[in-house]
Amino acid sequence: MSFTVAIDGPAAAGKGTISKAVAAHFGFAHLDTGLLYRAVGAKVLRGADPLEAAQTLEPIDLEGENLRTPEVAQAASKVAVDADVRAALVAFQRQFAARSDGAVLDGRDIGTVICPAADVKLFVTASAEKRARRRLDELNGKGMGLGFAEVLADVQARDKRDSERATAPLKPAEDAVLLDTSDLTAEQAIAQAIEIVQAARA
Numbered sequence: 001m002s003f004t005v006a007i008d009g010p011a012a013a014g015k016g017t018i019s020k021a022v023a024a025h026f027g028f029a030h031l032d033t034g035l036l037y038r039a040v041g042a043k044v045l046r047g048a049d050p051l052e053a054a055q056t057l058e059p060i061d062l063e064g065e066n067l068r069t070p071e072v073a074q075a076a077s078k079v080a081v082d083a084d085v086r087a088a089l090v091a092f093q094r095q096f097a098a099r100s101d102g103a104v105l106d107g108r109d110i111g112t113v114i115c116p117a118a119d120v121k122l123f124v125t126a127s128a129e130k131r132a133r134r135r136l137d138e139l140n141g142k143g144m145g146l147g148f149a150e151v152l153a154d155v156q157a158r159d160k161r162d163s164e165r166a167t168a169p170l171k172p173a174e175d176a177v178l179l180d181t182s183d184l185t186a187e188q189a190i191a192q193a194i195e196i197v198q199a200a201r202a
Contacts, residue, residue, distance in 0.1 A: 003102040006110035009124035011158050012131035014181045019106035021190040031096045033107030036089050038067040041075030050079045054088035077158050083167040111173035120200045123172035126182040
């Protein structure tokens with residue numbers, strides 16, 4: 001019996017951490033759909049056509065630390081506004097969501113577009129300042145040496161582009177549970193998410 005958990009939210013709100021933990025707790029498969037767009041963005045940076053890059057995406061393309069750079073993140077955000085690119089990736093995501101062993105998908109439009117009938121929908125958010133601080137710590141932990149103002153501007157630019165795009169803008173599904181992680185530790189946020197999923201399964 002398939003069981004789908006849709007987790008949406010803006011960059012660096014903690015949805016990836018929460019999604020992985022929820023998937024591990026319940027033994028579900030996990031898909032970070034942002035990686036699909038990052039993989040397409042990385043191909044585009046290497047000179048590929050965006051639509052062709054999306055149509056020829058392979059699981060191997062979703063691996064590697066090079067997908068986590070700021071340049072690839074920006075490229076991903078730009079290709080994500082392309083309706084044809086999004087359409088090409090929808091089938092990939094829906095097929096994953098229909099797995100019989102349960103699935104957790106995290107992204108920007110899972111509960112609204114990809115899996116509107118998901119068994120659980122979470123919208124994970126946090127203030128732009130808190131998200132920028134988390135992203136700064138993550139990137140500088142990899143030796144990138146960025147400043148707070150630069151990272152905050154990047155977070156705000158991505159928020160604007162994601163929420164204002166014509167196709168599948170970032171917004172909570174009407175029946176999504178809002179989880180604000182601004183003042184929560186990762187452990188607290190994960191515990192709340194697991195509780196919500198557990199209640200839905202019961």
